[in-house]
Amino acid sequence: MKKFAVFLFAALLGATAQAAQYQIDTKGAHAFIQFRIKHLGYSWLYGRFDDFSGSFSYDENAPEKSSVEVKIDVASLNSNHAERDKHLRGADFLDVAKYPTATFKSTAFEPLGNGKAKLTGELTLRGVTKPITIDVTHIGGGKDPWGGYRQGFSGTTEFALKDFGIDYNLGPASQTVEMILDVEGVRM
Known part of the structure; x- marks a missing residue:
């Protein structure tokens, strides 16, 4: 009976184990942080x-236990135009x-069903x-051909430039920036 209790306890611990940890796959070019903003209200x-x-x-x-942390080298900005960059x-x-790094650290993850969530x-x-x-x-998850395990997500958000101290006048149609985030992580 004592062995059964130990086995049951171990099984319960396994069932309530913490979330798996994933490294964002930036080396394999399977993760992207992109942005778009209206140009004079005429194009993106x-x-x-x-x-x-x-x-x-x-x-x-x-999934409600999920969390994420990201660090961005802001100088790596690339809009495909050297002078604009x-x-x-x-x-x-x-x-x-003055501010070479941007960071994001999650505080909550709210599953909404059907693979959708608010982070x-x-x-x-x-x-x-x-x-x-x-x-x-949530795009999907599973084993990869190299013996690893991956999870993939896509996300969007937008915010006002002035909220982050950017007051440059780009015109009334260009006050907010949209971020498009596609992330694939490899389980550590």
Whole structure:
């Protein structure tokens, strides 16, 4: 009976184990942080951050316990136009000389069903920390061909530039930026 109790206790511990930890796969180019903003209200300007790192925890049986942390090298901004990128990295916008890093740390993950969720957390950009909410879709998860295990998510959010100290006048149609986040993580 004593062995059965130990076995049962161990099984219960396994069933309530913490969420699996995943490293965001930036080396394999399976993760992207992109943005878009209206250009004068006539078209979209797209860009991305090429250098970032992070990790997340995820438990398929208890997704509400999920969390994520990301660190972005803001100077890695790339909008496919060198002169514009120089301006965006300067003091009018991201001021990368003074604020070289942006971070995001989640505070809550709310499953909504059908693979959808709301991820809330603190974004620090240009030295300002503000809460943001990301609409998340779980793309899928499973074994990969190299013996690992992966999970993938897509997310979107938007925020006002002025909330993070960016007051450059781009016109009334260009006051908010949209972020598009696609993340694949490899279980550690």
